[in-house]
Each structure stands twice: as C-alpha cells, then as structure tokens.
Amino acid sequence: MRIEDVVCSFCGCLCDDLVVEVEGTRVINVENGCTLANEKFMGDHRLEAPIRRSGGKWEKVSYEEAIAETAGILLDADRPLLYGWSGTYGEAQTIGVHLAEVLGAVIDNTSTVCHGPSIMAIQEVGHPGCTLGQVKNRADVVVYWGANPVDAHPRHMSRYTTYCDGFFVKNAFRERKVVVVDVRETESSQVADEFVKVNPGGDYAVLSALRAIVRGKRDIIPPDVEGVSREQLFRVADMCIAAKFGAFFFGVGLTMAPGKNKNIRNAIELTEELNRHTKFTISPMRGHWNVYGSNEVFTWITGYPFAVDFARGIAFYNPGETTSVDILRRGECDACLVVASDPGAHFPRACAEHLARIPTVQIDPHVNVTTHLSRIQIPVAVAGIDAEGTAYRMDGVPIRTRKLFQGRYPDDLEVLEKIYAIVKEAKG
Amino acid sequence: MKFLFNTGRTIRQGSYVERKNAPSYREEASAIRMNPVDMFEMMVEEGDRVRVKSSTGEVVMKARADPGLVRGRVFCSLGPYANHIVSPETHGTGMPDFKVTEVEIEPTQDPVSSVAMLMGQCGGVPYED
Numbered sequence: 001m002r003i004e005d006v007v008c009s010f011c012g013c014l015c016d017d018l019v020v021e022v023e024g025t026r027v028i029n030v031e032n033g034c035t036l037a038n039e040k041f042m043g044d045h046r047l048e049a050p051i052r053r054s055g056g057k058w059e060k061v062s063y064e065e066a067i068a069e070t071a072g073i074l075l076d077a078d079r080p081l082l083y084g085w086s087g088t089y090g091e092a093q094t095i096g097v098h099l100a101e102v103l104g105a106v107i108d109n110t111s112t113v114c115h116g117p118s119i120m121a122i123q124e125v126g127h128p129g130c131t132l133g134q135v136k137n138r139a140d141v142v143v144y145w146g147a148n149p150v151d152a153h154p155r156h157m158s159r160y161t162t163y164c165d166g167f168f169v170k171n172a173f174r175e176r177k178v179v180v181v182d183v184r185e186t187e188s189s190q191v192a193d194e195f196v197k198v199n200p201g202g203d204y205a206v207l208s209a210l211r212a213i214v215r216g217k218r219d220i221i222p223p224d225v226e227g228v229s230r231e232q233l234f235r236v237a238d239m240c241i242a243a244k245f246g247a248f249f250f251g252v253g254l255t256m257a258p259g260k261n262k263n264i265r266n267a268i269e270l271t272e273e274l275n276r277h278t279k280f281t282i283s284p285m286r287g288h289w290n291v292y293g294s295n296e297v298f299t300w301i302t303g304y305p306f307a308v309d310f311a312r313g314i315a316f317y318n319p320g321e322t323t324s325v326d327i328l329r330r331g332e333c334d335a336c337l338v339v340a341s342d343p344g345a346h347f348p349r350a351c352a353e354h355l356a357r358i359p360t361v362q363i364d365p366h367v368n369v370t371t372h373l374s375r376i377q378i379p380v381a382v383a384g385i386d387a388e389g390t391a392y393r394m395d396g397v398p399i400r401t402r403k404l405f406q407g408r409y410p411d412d413l414e415v416l417e418k419i420y421a422i423v424k425e426a427k428g
Numbered sequence: 429m430k431f432l433f434n435t436g437r438t439i440r441q442g443s444y445v446e447r448k449n450a451p452s453y454r455e456e457a458s459a460i461r462m463n464p465v466d467m468f469e470m471m472v473e474e475g476d477r478v479r480v481k482s483s484t485g486e487v488v489m490k491a492r493a494d495p496g497l498v499r500g501r502v503f504c505s506l507g508p509y510a511n512h513i514v515s516p517e518t519h520g521t522g523m524p525d526f527k528v529t530e531v532e533i534e535p536t537q538d539p540v541s542s543v544a545m546l547m548g549q550c551g552g553v554p555y556e557d
Contacts, residue, residue, distance in 0.1 A: 152437040185496030256526040323522025348516040356551035366446045372547035
C-alpha cells in the first residue's frame with residue numbers, strides 16, 4: 001500500500017511530504033525522506049515485549065504485570081520524576097501531566113537539555129518568530145547560529161531556505177543569502193555565503209557587537225571580537241540591515257554554550273534592533289520531533305513549559321532546581337518514569353548513575369541507553385508509524401500524524417491511561 | 429595534551445539512534461574528531477584509541493581526523509561516551525556545559541567499551557537484544 005503526504009516523526013521539521021510504501025506491518029520504501037527519515041521508517045529494531053530486571057538478569061513480563069508494577073513504583077515514591085515526552089504526541093503528553101499532578105511529581109521534557117534556555121529567554125523578552133512558510137516565501141537573508149542543519153535537520157535548507165524557491169524569492173539559491181555562525185566548520189558552513197567562526201563561548205560578545213553596529217556604534221568595535229574580525233562583523237550587519245526580510249535560526253550551539261539563556265536573550269534583542277531597519281524574525285531549531293508540543297501541552301495545563309514540580313500541590317517552576325539534570329545529580333528523585341526519550345544517552349554520567357540506583361521505568365519502542373539503567377521497559381507503537389496523534393512543528397504549527405498500519409503494540413496513550421487509572425484509584 | 433571538548437549532533441549518530449546497542453552507533457558515538465596536526469603531535473593515527481579525561485571522569489574513544497577543527501579543540505557526537513566526561517553542573521539553568529569541557533587526551537591500548545558496558549559502569553544491568 002502506498003501512502004502519500006506522510007508526516008515524518010524524527011526531527012522538529014515534521015516534513016509532511018513523504019511517500020511511504022507499507023507491506024503488512026512493515027514500511028518497505030520511503031520517498032522524499034532524508035537519511036534520518038529513512039532510518040526511522042525502515043528501521044525494524046523494536047523491543048519485542050515488556051522486560052523487567054530481576055536481580056542481575058532480564059526477563060519478559062506481560063503488559064498487565066509491567067503496567068501494574070510501574071503504577072506501584074510511582075505510588076511508592078516520595079518524589080517521582082516523569083521525564084521525556086518529546087517522541088510522543090500531545091494526547092499522551094496530556095495524560096503525563098495529569099499523572100504528575102495526581103502523584104505530586106516533577107514532570108519535565110527534553111527541552112531541559114535542548115531549548116530550555118531559549119524558553120527562559122523568551123519568557124524575559126518575548127519571541128519575534130514566524131512560521132517556516134513565511135521564511136520560505138519571503139526571507140532573502142537567513143542566519144543559522146550555532147546550528148548545523150545538514151546534520152541535525154537535513155531538509156531544513158531544501159524545504160525552507162537555501163535551496164527552496166518561494167513566492168517572493170523566485171531563485172532562492174542566488175537571491176537568498178545564507179550566513180552560518182559556528183565554532184567549527186561543518187557541512188552547513190560550507191554552503192554558506194558567509195561563515196563566521198566564533199571562539200567557543202564567544203557568542204554573547206559577537207551578538208553584542210552586532211547589536212552595537214546595528215545601533216550605529218561602529219566606532220566602538222575592536223578589531224577582533226572573539227575570533228571574528230571587525231570587517232566581517234560590519235559585512236554581516238550590513239547584509240542583515242539591507243535584507244527585505246531576514247530570519248535567524250539558532251541551535252543548541254547557543255543554548256548549551258556559556259551564556260546559555262543570556263545568549264538567546266541577546267540574539268532576540270539583536271532581532272529587535274534589526275526590526276528598527278527592516279523585518280527580522282528569530283526561531284529555535286527544535287530537534288526532537290514533538291518537543292515543541294510538549295512545551296505547548298505543559299503550558300496549557302500547568303502554565304509552565306518544562307520542569308514543572310507538583311510537590312506543593314500546585315504547579316511550580318524553577319529551572320536549575322526543578323530541571324531533571326539538577327534533580328538527578330542531587331540524587332533527589334526516588335523513582336523515574338521515562339517516556340519517549342533517552343536520558344541515559346543524553347544526560348551526564350552522574351544522572352545515569354542515579355537512574356540506575358532508583359526504580360526507573362521506560363516506555364519506549366526501542367532498546368536504548370536508558371534500557372540498561374531501567375527496572376522495567378514497556379515497548380509501545382511508534383508515533384507517526386503505528387500510532388496516530390498531534391505533534392507540533394518547530395515553528396509551532398500543529399500537524400496531525402496518521403497510523404500507517406495496525407501493529408501489535410499498544411500506543412503510549414493506552415499504556416499511560418492504564419497507569420493513570422491505577423494511580424488515580426489508589427490516590428482517591 | 430589539553431583540549432577543549434565540544435559535543436553536538438551528527439547525521440550518523442541520528443541515523444543509528446534507534447539501534448544504540450549496535451556497533452555502528454558505538455563507532456559514531458565514541459569517535460573523537462581532532463585536528464590532524466594535533467593527532468600527528470600525539471603520534472595518534474586515524475582509528476587509534478585515546479583516553480579522554482575531564483575533572484568529572486574518563487572514557488576511551490577512537491580518534492578521527494577533522495581538518496575543520498582548530499588545533500586544541502575536539503568534537504564528539506552527543507551520546508553516552510561524551511556524557512561520561514561532561515559535568516552535571518547547570519549553573520542554575522538546567523543545562524549542563526555540553527559545549528566546553530576541558531579535557532586531557534593521551535593514547536591508550538585499552539578497548540572502547542560497548543554502550544551496555546558503559547551503562548554497567550554506571551550501575552545498570554546490560555540488556556543484550
């Protein structure tokens with residue numbers, strides 16, 4: 001069976017033009033997809049059945065047993081942490097937030113280690129963003145800062161910027177200027193019209209210098225700012241000021257580097273300065289599929305986008321205190337439910353050690369690094385392949401994904417609803 | 429020799445993300461990219477094993493030449509190998525310093541651990557699928 005307009009469930013681009021061929025319960029061909037999409041749809045490496053760690057060994061258990069034991073672990077805990085959520089759809093994320101509220105738990109999503117600092121900056125100074133469609137049709141200058149789309153968002157350039165003609169940009173490759181700012185050369189920097197190589201940790205100073213230039217203070221700029229020459233800074237600033245419509249896209253190269261949320265604040269304020277001259281927007285390159293959706297869902301229900309602590313009976317948010325890495329490194333939580341993510345791979349070692357010490361349960365279709373640290377893993381259907389639901393693209397556009405075939409796994413929503421029902425009954 | 433250790437996404441690491449027990453994922457996640465002149469000075473060839481030490485921990489990786497890197501800086505794809513040496517300190521932001529870890533690198537004959545073994549060292553129980 002050939003299915004058109006399939007939405008990819010890998011990165012935040014949510015490309016919605018894939019053509020997928022399905023035979024029974026397997027995807028046998030993908031058209032229009034990037035390398036990541038092909039692996040996502042064609043891969044067949046799922047965990048067969050729920051597993052439980054018993055002493056030093058692993059054993060298979062039934063879904064009923066695994067779900068009941070998971071609910072028991074969460075009910076026994078004084079300070080449970082519910083982490084992940086970016087690889088699943090909004091309906092399942094909603095149950096996750098309600099579960100956290102009933103348990104008095106902390107619930108956090110993967111933006112805590114990707115664009116959490118961006119959200120903190122947006123809370124301070126706002127977000128002059130736009131949809132990717134606006135960029136595609138209007139932008140004549142695009143700046144990728146601390147981002148490497150060729151590796152992390154492989155079709156971003158061909159669907160929205162460098163290689164994509166738009167309504168007002170008829171010949172994008174010639175008419176659209178692309179600037180890449182990074183600490184190292186990448187394949188993305190090689191296709192840029194201008195590559196600005198910044199010293200590690202120097203982004204804040206370079207952003208400040210550009211703000212000063214845009215403000216008309218060229219005379220105060222020193223000959224070199226964190227490895228970038230004054231001449232190149234003038235050139236980039238002039239290119240931005242002369243743009244009819246400019247777009248900044250920033251990656252974790254800014255949010256993870258020294259300065260973190262303050263880097264993003266400075267970038268947003270540079271965008272504000274540029275808007276005194278022309279139209280400029282700024283947007284984060286959200287990485288893990290529906291991570292934007294997890295921020296949306298958390299915010300609708302609790303008022304906060306990530307790191308929400310229900311221990312007080314009300315929602316409380318304080319990055320640095322209620323964020324997962326901090327809770328784990330302090331050894332604070334006494335149980336962890338991981339859904340649709342892999343903290344074992346993406347958190348520092350001290351966090352992995354604590355996940356191994358406490359009862360950690362993982363709901364995920366695949367064996368990953370967290371599997372080795374868990375007590376129980378419950379395999380589920382893959383969102384966008386054999387499970388359907390709503391996900392958010394990196395620019396905040398919600399897109400409905402479809403089920404391509406009826407598989408044999410329950411989906412995240414079904415498993416989480418069963419856990420929630422047991423917990424709710426116990427809590428009264 | 430001392431280096432500044434950076435982490436980030438690579439397309440290969442992304443491709444193998446749902447097969448993290450596989451040798452292909454280990455190859456990519458444990459590769460440390462270095463300037464070829466630094467490798468020459470350390471008498472390290474492409475594919476040789478090196479011990480990478482930070483104030484937080486140490487891990488064995490495989491050297492890979494990358495002329496796009498400035499001397500004194502190294503890059504590794506994000507994942508369990510890189511995170512073995514990244515500090516969990518977040519400076520009140522929730523975000524560790526994934527981009528700037530000071531490390532010392534030396535050649536070694538020790539083997540590169542599998543992902544399962546690495547998690548075994550963290551107190552986990554390896555699951556072989």
